[in-house]
Amino acid sequence: xxxxxxxxxxxxxLLRTVVDNAPIVLFALDPEGVITLSQGRGLRALGLExxxxxxxxxxxxxxxxxxxxxxxxxxxxxxxxxxSGEVAGxxxxxxxxxxxxxxxxxxxxxxxATDVTEQRRADLRSAELLKREHAARAxxxxxxxxxxFLAEANRALARSLDYDAxxxxxxxxxxxxxxxxxxxxxxEKGGTLRRVAxxxxxxxxxxxxxxxxxxxxxxxxxxxxPRAVRSGRPAVYQDITATQLSPDxxxxxxxxxxxxxxxxxxxxxxxxxxxVPLVARGxxxxxLTFVRHDRIRYEQAEIDLAEDLGRGAALxxxxxxxxxxxxxxxxxxxxxxxxxxxxxxxxxxxLRLAVQGLRRGxxxxxxxxxxxxxxxxVNTADRQARRLAALIETLLDLTRIESDRLDLSCxxxxxxxxxxxxxxxxxxxxxxxxxxxxxxxxxxxPGRWDRPRIEQVVTNLLANAMKYGAGKxxxxxxxxxxxxxxxxxxxxxxxxxxxxxxxxFDRFERAVSVQHYGGLGLGLYIVRxxxxxxxxxxxxxxxxxxxxxxxxxxxxxxxxx
Amino acid sequence: xxxxxxxxxxxxxxEDDIDVREMLGQVLQTEGYDVGLAGDGADALRRLxxxxxxxxxxxDLMMPVMNGWQFRDEQRRxxxxxxxxxxxxxxxxxxxxxxxxxxxDAFLRKPVDLDALLDTVSRYC
Numbered sequence: 001x002x003x004x005x006x007x008x009x010x011x012x013x014l015l016r017t018v019v020d021n022a023p024i025v026l027f028a029l030d031p032e033g034v035i036t037l038s039q040g041r042g043l044r045a046l047g048l049e050x051x052x053x054x055x056x057x058x059x060x061x062x063x064x065x066x067x068x069x070x071x072x073x074x075x076x077x078x079x080x081x082x083x084s085g086e087v088a089g090x091x092x093x094x095x096x097x098x099x100x101x102x103x104x105x106x107x108x109x110x111x112x113a114t115d116v117t118e119q120r121r122a123d124l125r126s127a128e129l130l131k132r133e134h135a136a137r138a139x140x141x142x143x144x145x146x147x148x149f150l151a152e153a154n155r156a157l158a159r160s161l162d163y164d165a166x167x168x169x170x171x172x173x174x175x176x177x178x179x180x181x182x183x184x185x186x187x188e189k190g191g192t193l194r195r196v197a198x199x200x201x202x203x204x205x206x207x208x209x210x211x212x213x214x215x216x217x218x219x220x221x222x223x224x225x226p227r228a229v230r231s232g233r234p235a236v237y238q239d240i241t242a243t244q245l246s247p248d249x250x251x252x253x254x255x256x257x258x259x260x261x262x263x264x265x266x267x268x269x270x271x272x273x274x275x276v277p278l279v280a281r282g283x284x285x286x287x288l289t290f291v292r293h294d295r296i297r298y299e300q301a302e303i304d305l306a307e308d309l310g311r312g313a314a315l316x317x318x319x320x321x322x323x324x325x326x327x328x329x330x331x332x333x334x335x336x337x338x339x340x341x342x343x344x345x346x347x348x349x350x351l352r353l354a355v356q357g358l359r360r361g362x363x364x365x366x367x368x369x370x371x372x373x374x375x376x377x378v379n380t381a382d383r384q385a386r387r388l389a390a391l392i393e394t395l396l397d398l399t400r401i402e403s404d405r406l407d408l409s410c411x412x413x414x415x416x417x418x419x420x421x422x423x424x425x426x427x428x429x430x431x432x433x434x435x436x437x438x439x440x441x442x443x444x445x446p447g448r449w450d451r452p453r454i455e456q457v458v459t460n461l462l463a464n465a466m467k468y469g470a471g472k473x474x475x476x477x478x479x480x481x482x483x484x485x486x487x488x489x490x491x492x493x494x495x496x497x498x499x500x501x502x503x504x505f506d507r508f509e510r511a512v513s514v515q516h517y518g519g520l521g522l523g524l525y526i527v528r529x530x531x532x533x534x535x536x537x538x539x540x541x542x543x544x545x546x547x548x549x550x551x552x553x554x555x556x557x558x559x560x561x
Numbered sequence: 562x563x564x565x566x567x568x569x570x571x572x573x574x575x576e577d578d579i580d581v582r583e584m585l586g587q588v589l590q591t592e593g594y595d596v597g598l599a600g601d602g603a604d605a606l607r608r609l610x611x612x613x614x615x616x617x618x619x620x621d622l623m624m625p626v627m628n629g630w631q632f633r634d635e636q637r638r639x640x641x642x643x644x645x646x647x648x649x650x651x652x653x654x655x656x657x658x659x660x661x662x663x664x665x666d667a668f669l670r671k672p673v674d675l676d677a678l679l680d681t682v683s684r685y686c
Binding site: 342345346347348349350351352353354356357360361389409 | 678
């Protein structure tokens, strides 16, 4: 062997070693597809050794793998290309080159196949990861969208106390999110269902949907809306077939055999539907029904979302009902007070006339101890009748103030003169209570106010001062402060604890127990309402044992002036 | 007190509640008035047409058969009755406004004070 041959042999050996240890398969085929070369560590993945399959037909060995057969054909036709695919669990990326003899005639093909199984696995893994990430993102977006939907629904629910209208809005929202069409039923006081809304977005079906509005199912039915209402848990019906919608079907997913009802349901379209009960404070107040006419089933996430929506709707219905009940109770009380007060006024009229007539008559009798006793009794009767009349007036005032019927009719008058008149009118009561009144005023205080109402304010404040400060003097001051008239009534009575001062202007409130001081507890409340109706304000300064001073401020221009 | 010492001035009381009506009659008679009593507007119209014309009418508003408003319509339509002064007597809190709307000459709020009643009535007699 020449040295040149030795060197060539050396390189050939080196090349074989490289090929044998590279993760590749280097192979050559003759024009018939018979393997003439097969080298490389990549063969091991197929359970072969270098040179093992030389002399065999590649078609015989791998012809049953379609992509291999096709690429062998292309390669033997002289094409140069790259192909990748799987053989016996191994992924190869194979590059084919045409093999030509020195004259250029096609003499077969050379293929260089690389084992890409690992790389492919890594690719697959990252593709899987990517897919999962996409899914996670989609899920996050979906839950965000649902949260936004719930938020919007709850905003709609909070907007008004008219729950029929509100539930309509919610049903319309639900139609885009959870259903193709939607039904809302409410449980009425008598325990029956009332259909509030049937919402279908297709205008062509709106009339059909309205026909369903007048048909609420019977609550005794075993399935459908009644089941959800009775159990307080969602009811789901999926993959409903046409036969199930026939009146003589064995199962009744709508809980009714009413053929007209089922016919409307069929024409509106239904494949699956979900009923969530509206539960508030442990009571089922209604149900939301979501209907789909395509093949999409209700998944748990949607049932959860529907239940969330149901909770919000239930709260809204419950709140609206509580509000309505409270309003009704107030109206009933107002009506009662109003009738009672009018009924009380009639006997009061004859009673007062009778007592005053007696009193007048007693004045004309010749003086004697008996006549004096008689006169004293008549005086007491007169006083008590007047007191009773005042209490009835207070009750009537309360009904008017409570129902916001305190329509003021304002005229121009002098507050200073009015205060003096009221004090004069009350002189008997003041004398009996042992209260001297000291008026501190510096002149006329003209303003536009409702005269009888302001009289009432002054009277009530003086009555209050007499009640809690009996036997001690009362100071009344009237002054003008810019465009405001200021009235101050100071007693030297028992005083009011600081923590009670804010509430004494509330209804039926008093600073001390009712056992010691009578009255309806309405005087200061009426004062506050009248003063506020005039655009003014009232406040108190007091300490226990140190008397109380009430301050009233009234804009001279009158209410809204 | 009546201004003419020979003939007592007449007051017609129109009031549906019998106790109130009788009591108004009693106190007015005690003061020397000649009093007619009617239980509703229709009764009042009959008496006005059949009996001595009063100097003043004390008129309740809420009454059965014919109420105060209907009575005023009828009274104003009759030229022989339309000039008789009317004092509206009502427990209604809007009595001032209602009396104004009825074109009444005065109003008294129930339960009425005897002094105020006698004072008001005497202005028309």
